[in-house]
Amino acid sequence: MEKILEVKNLELSFHTFAGEVKAIRGVNFDLKKGETLAIVGESGSGKSVTTKAIMRLLPESSSEFKNGQILFNGKDLTKLSDKEMQKIRGKDISMIFQDPMTSLNPTMTIGNQIMEPILKHQKIGKAEARKVAIDLLRLVGMPKPEARIKQYPHQFSGGQRQRIVIAIALACNPQILIADEPTTALDVTIQAQILELMKDLQKKIDTSIIFITHDLGVVANVADRVAVMYGGKIVEIGTVDEIFYNPQHPYTWGLLSSMPSLDSADEKLYAIPGTPPDLLYPPKGDAFALRSDYALKIDLEEAPPFFKVSDTHSAATWLLHPDAPQVEPPLAIVERMKKFPGSRYYEGTEGGTY
Amino acid sequence: MAEKLLEIKNLKQYFNQGKPNEVRAVDDISFDIYKGETLGLVGESGCGKSTTGRTIIRLYEATDGQVIYDGINVHDKKSKKDLKSFNRKMQMIFQDPYASLNPRMKVLDIIAEGLDIHGLVKNPKERKERVVELLETVGLNREHADRYAHEFSGGQRQRLGIARALAVNPEFIIADEPISALDVVSIQAQVVNLLKELQEEKGLTYLFIAHDLSMVKYISDRIGVMYFGKLVELASAEDLYKNPMHPYTQSLLSAIPLPDPNYERTRVRKSYDPASHNYQDGEEIAMREVTPGHFVYCSTKELATLQAISGSQV
Numbered sequence A: 001m002e003k004i005l006e007v008k009n010l011e012l013s014f015h016t017f018a019g020e021v022k023a024i025r026g027v028n029f030d031l032k033k034g035e036t037l038a039i040v041g042e043s044g045s046g047k048s049v050t051t052k053a054i055m056r057l058l059p060e061s062s063s064e065f066k067n068g069q070i071l072f073n074g075k076d077l078t079k080l081s082d083k084e085m086q087k088i089r090g091k092d093i094s095m096i097f098q099d100p101m102t103s104l105n106p107t108m109t110i111g112n113q114i115m116e117p118i119l120k121h122q123k124i125g126k127a128e129a130r131k132v133a134i135d136l137l138r139l140v141g142m143p144k145p146e147a148r149i150k151q152y153p154h155q156f157s158g159g160q161r162q163r164i165v166i167a168i169a170l171a172c173n174p175q176i177l178i179a180d181e182p183t184t185a186l187d188v189t190i191q192a193q194i195l196e197l198m199k200d201l202q203k204k205i206d207t208s209i210i211f212i213t214h215d216l217g218v219v220a221n222v223a224d225r226v227a228v229m230y231g232g233k234i235v236e237i238g239t240v241d242e243i244f245y246n247p248q249h250p251y252t253w254g255l256l257s258s259m260p261s262l263d264s265a266d267e268k269l270y271a272i273p274g275t276p277p278d279l280l281y282p283p284k285g286d287a288f289a290l291r292s293d294y295a296l297k298i299d300l301e302e303a304p305p306f307f308k309v310s311d312t313h314s315a316a317t318w319l320l321h322p323d324a325p326q327v328e329p330p331l332a333i334v335e336r337m338k339k340f341p342g343s344r345y346y347e348g349t350e351g352g353t354y
Numbered sequence B: 001m002a003e004k005l006l007e008i009k010n011l012k013q014y015f016n017q018g019k020p021n022e023v024r025a026v027d028d029i030s031f032d033i034y035k036g037e038t039l040g041l042v043g044e045s046g047c048g049k050s051t052t053g054r055t056i057i058r059l060y061e062a063t064d065g066q067v068i069y070d071g072i073n074v075h076d077k078k079s080k081k082d083l084k085s086f087n088r089k090m091q092m093i094f095q096d097p098y099a100s101l102n103p104r105m106k107v108l109d110i111i112a113e114g115l116d117i118h119g120l121v122k123n124p125k126e127r128k129e130r131v132v133e134l135l136e137t138v139g140l141n142r143e144h145a146d147r148y149a150h151e152f153s154g155g156q157r158q159r160l161g162i163a164r165a166l167a168v169n170p171e172f173i174i175a176d177e178p179i180s181a182l183d184v185v186s187i188q189a190q191v192v193n194l195l196k197e198l199q200e201e202k203g204l205t206y207l208f209i210a211h212d213l214s215m216v217k218y219i220s221d222r223i224g225v226m227y228f229g230k231l232v233e234l235a236s237a238e239d240l241y242k243n244p245m246h247p248y249t250q251s252l253l254s255a256i257p258l259p260d261p262n263y264e265r266t267r268v269r270k271s272y273d274p275a276s277h278n279y280q281d282g283e284e285i286a287m288r289e290v291t292p293g294h295f296v297y298c299s300t301k302e303l304a305t306l307q308a309i310s311g312s313q314v
Helices: A047-056 A082-088 A108-119 A127-140 A158-168 A188-205 A215-224 A238-244 A251-258 A330-335 B050-056 B080-089 B109-119 B124-137 B140-146 B153-168 B185-202 B213-219 B237-240 B247-252 B262-265 B300-313
Strands: A002-014 A019-032 A036-040 A063-072 A094-097 A174-179 A210-213 A225-230 A233-239 B002-013 B024-032 B040-043 B064-069 B090-093 B170-174 B205-210 B222-227 B230-236 B286-291 B293-297
Touching: A002 A047, A002 B153, A019 A047, A019 A063, A019 A233, A019 B090, A019 B230, A036 A047, A036 A215, A047 A063, A047 A094, A047 A174, A047 B064, A063 B170, A063 B230, A094 A251, A094 B040, A094 B247, A108 A127, A158 A188, A188 A215, A188 B002, A188 B050, A188 B247, A215 A238, A215 B262, A225 A251, A233 A238, A233 A251, A238 A330, A238 B262, A251 A330, A251 B293, B002 B050, B024 B050, B024 B230, B040 B050, B050 B205, B090 B153, B109 B124, B109 B140, B109 B153, B124 B153, B153 B185, B170 B247, B185 B205, B185 B213, B205 B213, B213 B237, B222 B237, B230 B237, B247 B262, B286 B300, B293 B300
Parallel strands: A036 A210, A036 A225, A094 A174, A174 A210, B040 B205, B040 B222, B090 B170, B170 B205
Antiparallel strands: A002 A019, A002 A063, A225 A233, B002 B024, B002 B064, B222 B230, B230 B293, B286 B293
16 A cells, blocks of 8 residues: 655654653654554653654744654655645644644634635635535534534534534545544544544545544554554554554553453453653663563663564564563453464464464 | 442432523432442433532532432531531542642642541641551652642542542542543553552442443442433443443443454444434333333333343343
8 A cells, every 4th residue: 555654763852941851762654545543652652742743733942853754745744844834734634633622713613714724725715615614514414514604613512523623624635634532522422423424534535544542442443553652662563453452562461451341350450550751761671661560681771673573563572582481461462362363372263264 | 238328319400490591400310329339420421420429519509309318418408517527428539630639739738628627637747647648548659748739640630639538538439530531541540440449448439420431330330321411220330231221321332432443343333312212291201120220211111111121031
């Protein structure tokens, strides 16, 4: 598949009074046309900063690209001038923010807010733009769009507001849509509707989506591929099945184990001990080593490189090194691995195709 | 059966009563909470679950109905003294750990506020010791007492909120979405584990209000589902998830995304249409017990159908 975005060895720092915070420490990934890549990780892992760097939304006074490239259709976004970037932002790459309550302007009608990117990026008149806006509202499932276009954000519910935010993001048929926790502020029933809507729209307009979330249930629902971030780095990346059924990095194990399952018995919920690393003083070795039950000696000394598990799956953990001792993952993970052909715990189904 | 700690009888909370914009946030609900249990209350935003919690603890005056705590009606007119002793028994943990801690107070003073009000400590030394003890109970330490709320992460702040609630040795804690502001599953797990440990240690009773159904299932003994101010289903956690009876509960459960891609690919989401009940005029709809301990808000006709279905399953 065609690559639409390539992030290569990206390093980014914030300058604060306390010193240099190395928020992104060498991130590599690419995004293919029409796919959904989910980035998961806890707050401070660098997932939001990565996407804000792609959108160039970080304050230039305090943030600095230290190294690397963000290639969008061959152009390096880190090198563009503000003016050039403005032509891309909201047109080719657009963003859906987390909180639909605050990401809309309370003093503008929603019609004007949807028309804004259209008028800005496309050479069409106001009347025409209005028609487009009404079509967009209909597309995102808003009833009576002709009437509602004149209303203000406070006249809509949370779910409807998020639909409006999506309409704005889609106004110029973007090639890449970045969704930063788009359903976190919504109820499960509304969340299910919005996720269905996004998947539906993706098929219709063939856009690529970068989906940031900490909800692994949502990831399982929307993602084609998943990147797990920790301490400013990607620690594991693979297809959704590979990450959920054959995870390799101890951090991914921890994340998957701390989700309560609906059919779980009453045992204690697994919580990863400790706190994320302070990126003012990033650790020398594997950033997760201090919180990991599976840390090896070398984890404290040298950061692990990526080891390939399959063509689409790799993980940065020394456990995959040929010389590493073989460890037993947590029980919940072994259960997951049993479902994955190719993992060492796989139990073929009777009479299955394997 | 365990002892009833709290009985909620026909509780109503109407805002703007009698005006055209009247809101029936809580509309005639009744349930009991037993000593030592965790009752989960779930529903979409705006269904009245938080209002129920706030009315129980008397942050709002109830429009009608009774909240009977240990045999005493909470909403009766009471002297200040009675109210104070009641307030000691019942505490609340709030949703937003950013907004519920005073930014201008030190942790020591935030946690000790309840101790001061109820005169539970005699001198500053004892006060400090008690606060340190509480901080340690919730997994923080002595040094944290002299800091301000902004110096803590979300999970740590929620721990402070818990420590504050525990300060006066309450029997009953209302936790209003205590984990939804924590954005990391692993941190949510830590807070939920802490609440569970404290319950075992101190024999606490919880009313746990949330919209995250998988966490609620995990922490609750019984769960009530609310929809537009009404309680529509009440059952043991196990039973509710295995055998949801009210169509709204079914739609709610079918909307939960699970961390399992194979399940997600085949998940069928049900939607709920209140008109599907087709209630006739004059039909009495109420909470009715379908199977032992499993209540559903339904008409007598529906009850018969539900009982027939669950009878055939046994």
